[in-house]
Amino acid sequence: MGLGYVLLKRLQRERRHRRRSRHALVPDESIASPEKRKGSCYQQDDSPRSGKKMRYSGNVAAYTFPLMPMKDAARAACLSSAFLYSWRNRPKLSFSTETMGIVEGTTDFIRKIDRVMEKHSGIGVKALTIEFNGLFSTKARSYLERWLQIAVTPRIEELSLSMSKGKAYYDFPCSLLSDGSGSSIRLLDLYCCTFRPTAEIGCFQSLTRLHLEYVRITGDELGCVFSTSFALEWLKLRLCRHIKYMKLPCVLQRLTYVEVRGCSRLRVIENKAPNLHSLHIFYQAYHPIQLSFGESSLVKNLSIGYSSVLNHACAELPYIFPNLETLTIRSLGEMVSTPMVPNTFLHLKYLCITLSAVTLSPSYDYLSLVSFLDACPSLDTFIVDVSAKHPENDSIFENPSHLRQLPEQRHDNLRNVKITGFRSAKSLLELTYHILENTSVECLTLDTSFESFRCSPGKPGRCSRMPKDDLMEASKALFAIRTYIEGKVPSTVRLNVVEPCSRCHVMEPFTVETRK
Numbered sequence: 001m002g003l004g005y006v007l008l009k010r011l012q013r014e015r016r017h018r019r020r021s022r023h024a025l026v027p028d029e030s031i032a033s034p035e036k037r038k039g040s041c042y043q044q045d046d047s048p049r050s051g052k053k054m055r056y057s058g059n060v061a062a063y064t065f066p067l068m069p070m071k072d073a074a075r076a077a078c079l080s081s082a083f084l085y086s087w088r089n090r091p092k093l094s095f096s097t098e099t100m101g102i103v104e105g106t107t108d109f110i111r112k113i114d115r116v117m118e119k120h121s122g123i124g125v126k127a128l129t130i131e132f133n134g135l136f137s138t139k140a141r142s143y144l145e146r147w148l149q150i151a152v153t154p155r156i157e158e159l160s161l162s163m164s165k166g167k168a169y170y171d172f173p174c175s176l177l178s179d180g181s182g183s184s185i186r187l188l189d190l191y192c193c194t195f196r197p198t199a200e201i202g203c204f205q206s207l208t209r210l211h212l213e214y215v216r217i218t219g220d221e222l223g224c225v226f227s228t229s230f231a232l233e234w235l236k237l238r239l240c241r242h243i244k245y246m247k248l249p250c251v252l253q254r255l256t257y258v259e260v261r262g263c264s265r266l267r268v269i270e271n272k273a274p275n276l277h278s279l280h281i282f283y284q285a286y287h288p289i290q291l292s293f294g295e296s297s298l299v300k301n302l303s304i305g306y307s308s309v310l311n312h313a314c315a316e317l318p319y320i321f322p323n324l325e326t327l328t329i330r331s332l333g334e335m336v337s338t339p340m341v342p343n344t345f346l347h348l349k350y351l352c353i354t355l356s357a358v359t360l361s362p363s364y365d366y367l368s369l370v371s372f373l374d375a376c377p378s379l380d381t382f383i384v385d386v387s388a389k390h391p392e393n394d395s396i397f398e399n400p401s402h403l404r405q406l407p408e409q410r411h412d413n414l415r416n417v418k419i420t421g422f423r424s425a426k427s428l429l430e431l432t433y434h435i436l437e438n439t440s441v442e443c444l445t446l447d448t449s450f451e452s453f454r455c456s457p458g459k460p461g462r463c464s465r466m467p468k469d470d471l472m473e474a475s476k477a478l479f480a481i482r483t484y485i486e487g488k489v490p491s492t493v494r495l496n497v498v499e500p501c502s503r504c505h506v507m508e509p510f511t512v513e514t515r516k
């Protein structure tokens with residue numbers, strides 16, 4: 001039961017009580033002084049029979065109203081003049097098809113928001129969120145600018161606008177942020193907009209979080225925002241395809257997190273922000289982004305993904321990020337094998353490699369991933385996610401020759417290994433065997449399922465669908481584990497084998513005889 005529902009019921013009871021006692025005052029109200037009645041939400045009754053009880057005061061509206069959902073707040077404003085006053089000064093305004101209820105198209109959505117904004121004084125607005133969810137149109141532009149003029153004042157702290165993807169981009173009026181109006185903003189979140197800030201726009205001195213998705217903005221215009229964002233801590237850019245060069249200046253002393261996804265034209269990231277610790281870069285392109293971070297980079301957490309990322313990771317990342325502690329690599333292109341890693345990640349403790357090419361080369365060698373183990377002397381956790389399709393002829397059952405062994409090299413700090421999407425690929429079995437023989441691993445997990453979502457008892461929903469070919473490959477992988485791996489697992493190692501969910505999938509057992 002929500003807060004709004006409870007308050008509405010309480011207000012309705014009080015209105016009925018006032019009608020019944022219109023000609024008679026409650027005894028303690030008849031003697032209470034005006035100063036006492038104007039006190040806090042709850043006032044103490046000092047009469048002998050009161051037992052020091054606290055009694056309810058109408059001023060509770062000012063304290064509880066900002067906590068109520070939009071729907072409940074609107075209903076409460078219709079029942080109480082105190083709540084109506086609070087409605088006109090509500091500090092957080094959130095408009096979407098969820099908060100506004102059922103809407104019958106763009107016109108109805110605009111009308112409902114406009115009714116709220118007409119009754120709002122504009123005073124004290126600290127957060128404004130508008131999500132059009134496909135309902136943005138040319139007609140909405142003039143209304144939106146009027147709403148922004150009401151809400152965007154030197155007191156606003158959060159501004160989030162989500163336009164409609166696939167339609168004409170909304171030109172965000174940067175002039176609204178001038179004359180000090182942008183100096184109080186702590187969160188700026190824009191989706192499907194054109195954002196053209198200039199050096200004259202003013203100072204973003206309070207901005208701590210910036211999220212731009214499908215936003216038309218250039219690297220120079222982004223630099224205008226950075227130049228005065230002295231408090232910026234968190235930056236997320238997604239599918240901003242007009243950015244070719246991004247420079248993070250040294251004034252960003254508090255910046256610790258940067259995420260860049262799908263900015264396909266981006267070629268260079270130059271960083272001078274001294275305290276950047278987490279960097280996440282993903283895009284579908286064959287060229288690497290030039291990363292200029294200086295020799296003293298403090299980046300400790302890196303996630304990076306594009307077509308030729310494995311080659312880049314092996315050759316350059318140890319030089320660019322010498323202090324890495326966690327590294328996630330997502331390879332998106334066709335791969336043959338992992339090259340030797342000539343340099344060392346001295347401090348790396350967590351490594352996750354996702355092989356997500358549509359189809360691996362028939363000659364891809366999983367055993368070549370050992371070069372990463374050789375380059376990470378402090379590694380504790382090693383995860384390999386095999387989400388790529390495999391050629392049929394790489395199975396151990398198609399080529400049951402002797403398993404290869406590399407020269408012995410110990411990795412005694414490695415404790416946890418997990419391989420998801422485990423297949424019957426011969427080189428994958430060789431990698432697993434090498435880990436068992438040359439590390440001090442304590443827990444080895446081999447996950448043969450291909451499920452992005454897995455059900456659990458007592459909860460609704462089913463596991464994600466597995467095609468027939470994947471079920472057959474999972475059956476082959478389980479047979480390969482029993483045949484080639486289980487007998488080589490030392491007693492000190494805990495082996496976890498994850499099978500496809502038996503509640504949601506029917507998997508036929510694989511045997512060498514049925515293969516023929």
